[in-house]
Amino acid sequence: MRHAFIALFALMSLAANAKETVRIAFIGPLTGGNSAIGLGGRNSADLAVRLRNADAKAKYSYELVVLDDECKPDAGVQMATKAGSDRTIVGGVTNYCSVVAMAAVDTYHRFGLPAIVWGAVLPDITYKNDFKEVHRVNGTMINQNETNAKFMAEHGYRNVAIIHDTTDYGKGHDKYFTQFFTQAGGKIAGDFGVTADQQDFTAELTQIKALRPDALYFGGLTPIGVRIRAQMDKLGLNVQFDGTSGIVNDDFIKALGPIAEGALAFREGAPAEKLAHGKDFLEQYNKQGYAQPPEAYGPFAYAAAVLLMDAIEKAGPDRRKIIEQLSPAHVKDVDSIAGKITFDDHGQNTVPVITKYVVQDGKWVMWEDSEYSSGKRKLAK
């Protein structure tokens, strides 16, 4: 009997020495047309977890549970439910696609699961409801479209035609770009809503060609962005192509080849190599030997995972306490690899950094560094 007690005590003290394992979820599109961004985000969140686990000072040992939302609302809600109903998961780094995030926030709220959105840009995700569970490290499409509209107006574009997909995501882009562009004195030549899986755009583009705009604004994601840009070329519609954060990834360029040249796009945050700690991030990332690059939103996924784990370190693996730890009172001017993070009452990061991009020689280049900005090359007119 006595021996048994001693053994039991020995076992208990051993357990106390070994770190408790805490599980956090990563949710993003790992298959389908937007999987490049999703895989980059997953790798980045994974990197954050690996680095934390290597840190001897960390109180807990972390495990990343990776879930695929396929960029589809139904799958997104399923995954949110899976993460939410699993009590061993105490928080999540969630969603790139706006429609999916929009569908999933209710679920996060219902299960009381702290979620930090790492890529979706629809304002409603944080602002439509007053869910204490939902946070976002990246900016919203409002900021991005404001910069976009001003940029276009400043560069002499007066008459812009719009194609947007008819999801909440595309409609949001349409609304905010129209608002800011008309404020800046521009005119919308025509506004076309298309389905997110449409293949043929020749009818819309022919109409647009007849309207004689000097640029085409596209509010949507990469797959149909590629088709629209390719079919513009087929119809001889050679006006400036102006995109959103939804097309800032390598697949857009890979699928289009040389005709991607000169396409514009705007995104929250700055490229990893321009960030304060971006070099370290890329160095660490490359050391892990991931099969895919971090892509545009990787740094946000990394920052979200770090923020979540910091909160867990302070509050312990308890969902309610973590949410408290992520409230505006605690998240103010927090340094992250994606810039400073300050949450407002809705859990929205209020420090938007918008970066302008242009495709130059098969790469997304920051506008300021491009030959288009220096005047060596010219945008389409």
Add this chain to the structure above:
Amino acid sequence: MALLGQYAMNGAMLGMMYALVAVGFTLFFGVLDIIQFSHGDVVAAGAFAGLLAYAALTALGVQAPGVLLLAVTLAAALATAIVGVLVARFLVLPIKGAPQLNVLLVTLMMGTVVRECIRLFFPNGSQPQRFPALLPSSGWNIGAFYLRFDNVILLACGALLIAATHLLITRTRLGLAIRAVAQDEETARTMGIDFKRVVLVTFAIGSVLAAFAGVMDGLYYNEVFFGMGLLLGVIGFAAAILGGLGNLYGAIVGGFLFAALQTVGAVALPFASAYKDVFAFGVVIVLMAIRPTGLIGERASERV
């Protein structure tokens, strides 16, 4: 006017692709009275087989667009012919006597298998793939109308292919056999026609047409993706039904009519063009209610 020309051209390209797919549906229905629901995904398989041939040849250093185009088309045709024959031999023929629903279900599942195989086994298959532009990209700008050589070439080839299929069925011994099987299987058998062979050949022909639709799609949009056959299959099927299932002309008429409806839906309707498919399929429903046997009904002309 120039604008109208552009719309007509866009519509004609779509119509040709739909017609090529619809003719396949109609051929299969003609000989076996079945719906081959994986036909749309056979289109995608053709396009991707062409893409593979292109990648292989360019890796070997072949540059001439003519040679590449020929290789792409042949590879696509060969791959789809094999898929079509395999579907007929191992899925459709064994359950020929079973209720039609079984064939429908089996081919529907087969379509998913083909689609997912492309996605999983083609390198980076989940992403849209760039399809090479192998035809001359120049053209004339006539006002708002941009007439491209490649569109003209594709349309002409499509028309030739359909004409050749028509001649094959009406003027050759093989065509006679196909028509005989379509008319009455039992009698055809007693006349000494090798039923199984005729069915397999018909599936090969229909699938080769699908291959051309796939390559045409790729050359026209310069982009293919694994799920491209899904909507194409549904539209091709709708077009075949609309024209009158089992009737070659009906499939062609149906294909072009559907493309016209889509174009009208996108252009002429006051509300957003996102509703063009709603409009086109809506009209198909109405037309089916008015003429259940299709525009060129079976009663009006013989099958296939």
